[in-house]
Amino acid sequence: MPKVLTEEQVEHYHSEGYAFPFDGISKERCQKLLDGVQRFEEEYGVNPGLFKLKGHLTMEETWDFIHEPAILDAAEDIIGPNILAFGSRFWVKPGNDGSFVSWHQDSTYFGCDPHDMVTCWVALTPATKENGCMRVMPRSHNEGYHHEESYENAPGDAPGEKKNLLGRGQAIKGLDESKAVHMELKQGQFSMHNERTAHASSPNFTDEVRIGYSFFLIPPHVKSTLERRPAHLVRGVDKYDHWDRDPEPNKDTMPKLIEMMIAHNAQYTNPKFRQNA
Numbered sequence: 001m002p003k004v005l006t007e008e009q010v011e012h013y014h015s016e017g018y019a020f021p022f023d024g025i026s027k028e029r030c031q032k033l034l035d036g037v038q039r040f041e042e043e044y045g046v047n048p049g050l051f052k053l054k055g056h057l058t059m060e061e062t063w064d065f066i067h068e069p070a071i072l073d074a075a076e077d078i079i080g081p082n083i084l085a086f087g088s089r090f091w092v093k094p095g096n097d098g099s100f101v102s103w104h105q106d107s108t109y110f111g112c113d114p115h116d117m118v119t120c121w122v123a124l125t126p127a128t129k130e131n132g133c134m135r136v137m138p139r140s141h142n143e144g145y146h147h148e149e150s151y152e153n154a155p156g157d158a159p160g161e162k163k164n165l166l167g168r169g170q171a172i173k174g175l176d177e178s179k180a181v182h183m184e185l186k187q188g189q190f191s192m193h194n195e196r197t198a199h200a201s202s203p204n205f206t207d208e209v210r211i212g213y214s215f216f217l218i219p220p221h222v223k224s225t226l227e228r229r230p231a232h233l234v235r236g237v238d239k240y241d242h243w244d245r246d247p248e249p250n251k252d253t254m255p256k257l258i259e260m261m262i263a264h265n266a267q268y269t270n271p272k273f274r275q276n277a
């Protein structure tokens, strides 16, 4: 018996590669995270959205959030009671600035095997067609697609210039976009998709920023196909020991953690590190 999802939702996730919308996070909790983003930017001069893999180490608010029971209960219905946070990140799309996400499978570059990761994407602000909500390609999780890497992700100076939020500008070409599903979410709702489900999002054509937060969650039997890496056990037990442990963030460890996250970013965007989707 699933814990919080219905049998139909679990079945839909496994057959289609995604499921949504789920209620989970209060507006107050979302606001706390958004305030954290602003404070972090003021304190360190960088937007935490730049840290592509270890968002939960950027601030105490995200360390707290990575243990959020509403998200972990839903994830448990998909991947079981033992859960590691492999990663997490903010997805910040300022109004009308051209940021977008090309069609991709996370499995192409996360270096995890088997592809049992579930991503829970939380709408910290509402996610709509107009502001570039996530789109998924149903049943695409059943195959691996070729990705072209354009590295078209350097922030441009001109307003409205296209900016790919993915590290390598990696993109699957030629998908039939008419089959895509827009995962519109109200503030505090979340969606779930499999590591292999192809997904994308268009630029934000409104004046308001769109911010989401992804939890990249794996069961402990999943191995790293790169080198040994850290992850954080957020629920249950890990009897496999495939992963080291993420350090806990606090004011003293923060400067070192920022250095570590920059190194993670470099690895994530390094063409040498790749695997087959």
Ligand SMILES: O=C(O)CCC(=O)C(=O)O
Pocket: 091, 101, 106, 119, 121, 132, 133, 134, 199, 200, 201, 212, 214
């Ligand atoms: O926030 C977006 O638009 C894309 C999110 C995404 O690619 C992900 O969560 O894996």
